[in-house]
Amino acid sequence: MTQxxxxxxxxxxxxxxxxxxxxxxxxxxxxxxxxxxxxxRSESGLRSLVEEIQxxxxxAIYVLADVSDFEQxxxxxxxTVQVYGRLDTWVHAAATGVLAPFEKITPEEFKxxxxxxxxxxxxxxxxxxxxxxxxxxxxxxxxxxVEARRAIPLQSPYSASKHGVEGLLExxxxxxxxxxxxxxxxxxxxxxxxxxxxxxxRTKLGVKPTGVPPYYQPSLVADAIVYTAEHPTRDFIVGxxxxxxxxxxxxxxxxxxxxxxxxxxxxxxxxxxxxxxxPHNVFEPxxxxxxxxxxxxNLTIPSFSDWLDKNPPIKWGAVAAATxxxxxxxxxxxxxxxx
Numbered sequence: 001m002t003q004x005x006x007x008x009x010x011x012x013x014x015x016x017x018x019x020x021x022x023x024x025x026x027x028x029x030x031x032x033x034x035x036x037x038x039x040x041r042s043e044s045g046l047r048s049l050v051e052e053i054q055x056x057x058x059x060a061i062y063v064l065a066d067v068s069d070f071e072q073x074x075x076x077x078x079x080t081v082q083v084y085g086r087l088d089t090w091v092h093a094a095a096t097g098v099l100a101p102f103e104k105i106t107p108e109e110f111k112x113x114x115x116x117x118x119x120x121x122x123x124x125x126x127x128x129x130x131x132x133x134x135x136x137x138x139x140x141x142x143x144x145x146v147e148a149r150r151a152i153p154l155q156s157p158y159s160a161s162k163h164g165v166e167g168l169l170e171x172x173x174x175x176x177x178x179x180x181x182x183x184x185x186x187x188x189x190x191x192x193x194x195x196x197x198x199x200x201x202r203t204k205l206g207v208k209p210t211g212v213p214p215y216y217q218p219s220l221v222a223d224a225i226v227y228t229a230e231h232p233t234r235d236f237i238v239g240x241x242x243x244x245x246x247x248x249x250x251x252x253x254x255x256x257x258x259x260x261x262x263x264x265x266x267x268x269x270x271x272x273x274x275x276x277x278x279p280h281n282v283f284e285p286x287x288x289x290x291x292x293x294x295x296x297x298n299l300t301i302p303s304f305s306d307w308l309d310k311n312p313p314i315k316w317g318a319v320a321a322a323t324x325x326x327x328x329x330x331x332x333x334x335x336x337x338x339x
Contacts, residue, residue, distance in 0.1 A: 002137060002139075002182035002183065002184045002232040003137060003182065004088075004089075004137065004138070004139055004184060004229065004230050004231070004232060005088055005137075005230075006230065007029060007032040007033060007034050007226060007229060007230055008032055008033030008034065009033075009034075009088075010029075010034045010035070010088040010089055010229065011034070011035045011037070011080060011084040011085075011086055011087055011088050011089075012029045012034045012035070012036050012037070012088065012089045012090075012091065012229065013036075013037040013038075013039065013076055013077065013080045013087060013089070013090050013091065013128070014026045014029070014036065014037070014038050014039070014091045014093065015039045015040070015065070015067060015073070015076060015090070015091065015092045015093060015094050015120075015124055016039070016040055016067070016092065016093035016094030016095065016143075017038035017039060017040050017045075017046065017049060017062075017093065018038075018040035018041070018042040018044075018045025018046050018049065018285075018290050019040075019042070019045055019195065019196050019200075019289050019290050019291055019292065020093075020193070020195030020196055020197060020218055020292060020294075021093050021143060021190065021193060021195055021218045021221045021222060021225075022038070022040070022091070022093035022094070022143075023045070023049055023218075023290075023291070023292050024218040024219055024221070024222040024292045025091055025093065025221070025222040025225050025226070026038050026049060026053065026060070027049075027052065027053065027222075027292075028219075028222045028223070028225075028226050029226060029229075030053040030056065030058030030059070030060060031056065031058070032226065033058075034089075035059045035060070035084050036053060036058065036059065036060040036061075037060070037061055037062070037063060037076065037079065037080045037083070037084070038050065038060060038061075038062045038063075039062065039063045039064070039065045039076045040062075040064075040065070040094065040285075041064065041065070041066050041281075041284075041285040042285040042287075042290055043062075043064050044287065044290055045285075045289075045290030046062035046063075046064065047062065048290055049062070049290075050062050061079070061083055063075060063076045063079050067092075067094045067116055067120030067121075067123060067124065068112070068115040068116050068119065068120055068123075069123075070123045070126065070127070073120070073123040073124055073126075073127045074123075074126070074127040076127065077090070077127040077128050077130075077131055078127075080131075081131055086131070086134075086135055087128060087131040087132060087135070087138065088132075088135065088138050088139070089138060089139040089140075089141065089229045090124060090127075090128035090132070090138075090139070090140050090141065091141045091143070091225055091229075092120070092121050092124040092140075092141070092142050092143060093143040094116060094117075094120055095116060095117045095143070095158075095161075095197070096112070096113060096116045096117065096200070096201055096281055096282050097113055097117075097155060097157065097158040097197070097201040097202070097282075098110075098113060098157060098158075098201060098202045098203075098204070098282060099154050099155060099201060099202070099203045099204070099205055099209040099268060100154060100202075100203065100204030100205065101153075101154060101204075102156045104204045105156065105157060105204075109157065109202070109282060110156075110157045112282055112283060113157035113158060113161055113282070114157060114160065114161050114164070116161075117157075117158065117161030117162065117164075117165070118160075118161040118162075118164040118165055118168070121142055121144075121165050121168060122168055124140075124142075125140060125168070125172060128140055129172075129183070132183050133181055133183070136181075136182070137182050137183065138183050138184070139183070139184040139185075139186065139228065139229050139232070140172070140183060140184070140185050140186070141184075141186045141188060141225055141228055141229060142165055142168075142169055142185075142186065142187055142188065143188045143190065143221070143225070144162045144165040144166060144187055144188065144189055145158075145162040145189055145190060146189050146190065146191050146237060146239075146242040146245050146246065147159045147162040147163075148162040148163055148165055148166040148187065148189055149166075149189065149237075149245065149246045149249055150245050150246070150248075150249040150256060151163065152212070152260055152264050152268075153260060153264045153265060154205070154209075154264070154265065154268055155268075165187070166187060169185050169186075169187050172185055173185040173234070184228070184232035184233070185234075186228045186232075186233050186234065186235070186236060187234070187235045187236070188221065188224055188225055188228065188236050188238065189235065189236065189237045189238065189242060189246075190216070190221045190238040190239065190242065191216055191237070191238060191239030191240075191241045191242035191245070191303075192211030192212060192213065192214070192215050192216065192239070192241070193211075193215060193216055193217070193218055193220075193221055193238075193239075194215040194216065194217055194218065194293050194294045194295075194296045194297055194299070194300050195218050195292070195293065195294045196289035196291060196293075196294045196295075197294065198210055198211065198294060198295070198296075199289050199294060199295065200280060200281040200286060200289050201280055201281065201282065202276075202280035202282045203274055203276070203278070203280075204276050205268070205269055205274075206273065206274070206276075207269050207270050207271065207272055207273055207274055208270045208272040208273075208274040209268055209269065209270070209274075210267075210268055210269065210270050210296065211268065211296075212263055212264065212267035212268060213267070213296070213299045214241060214299055214300065214301045215294075215296045215297075215299045215300045215301070216238065216239045216241075216300060216301065216302075216303055217293070217297075217300050218292050218293060219292075220238055220239065220303055220306060221238045223306070223310075224236045224238050224306060224309075224310070227310050231310075236309060237309075238303070238306060239303045239306070240303045240304060240305050240306075243305055
């Protein structure tokens with residue numbers, strides 16, 4: 001069984017930290033006493049994040065890096081060990097996307113999304129695992145998406161990349177088990193999250209894109225990440241809706257196809273015009289979005305199942321009680337059980 005350090009004893013590297021989930025995660029780790037190394041392409045975002053952490057008494061540095069370049073990813077891990085002496089947890093959150101019908105996505109755009117979202121995750125593992133192995137324990141936490149379980153229209157490269165991340169992690173997990181090395185490999189799968197993602201990615205829909213509501217706040221994902229850095233966890237779906245999506249996909253993919261045919265196309269469009277030529281972050285970083293939250297706070301809702309996932313004894317007690325209740329009802333309804 002993998003034993004992970006308390007957060008206040010950890011050195012944590014967070015990739016994709018200039019905005020959104022990564023930024024909020026860095027702040028939460030720092031507030032709990034971890035030493036934090038943050039990385040992304042936006043130097044202004046990283047600098048402001050480190051300054052914010054230092055103002056609240058935390059310890060942080062930043063490394064400028066594009067995750068599609070292995071040497072730049074390796075430099076994150078190397079700098080972490082050079083400055084702080086070790087690496088305990090690696091959080092990989094960098095991602096980009098193109099929202100468009102498949103026929104409108106160029107080969108260069110499709111490849112770039114895969115390079116960042118999937119190959120970048122593999123580079124992160126290649127850079128981090130040698131240091132985690134040297135420590136004899138640690139956590140590799142990958143931020144993928146509920147789209148790792150169920151793809152949606154207009155996001156073919158993003159969905160493909162997230163499916164690939166799940167395959168990568170499954171393979172890594174079993175290889176580490178075979179080696180007998182207690183490193184926790186976690187797949188964090190957020191539902192639709194209110195980050196600047198939809199401001200920064202490329203759209204060819206003619207309008208500013210949106211996730212299919214409802215949204216959840218980035219703090220919910222950061223909470224799950226910090227939790228899994230202390231408690232070895234295989235998979236963590238963030239948001240009640242994501243768990244429903246996962247269940248429906250397992251029960252009837254055809255039913256989910258029909259549902260997405262109805263909501264998947266209008267549900268990803270706002271009424272705000274946006275040109276295909278508008279600035280986007282697919283190939284280069286863009287300025288102005290170095291913040292945690294996006295523009296959809298009014299569409300956010302709470303999630304109740306996440307608390308249960310972070311309290312397994314209560315969760316499984318509730319499942320057992322529900323199962324027993326169903327069994328009791330069925331027994332009473334079966335023939336031959338009349339009073």
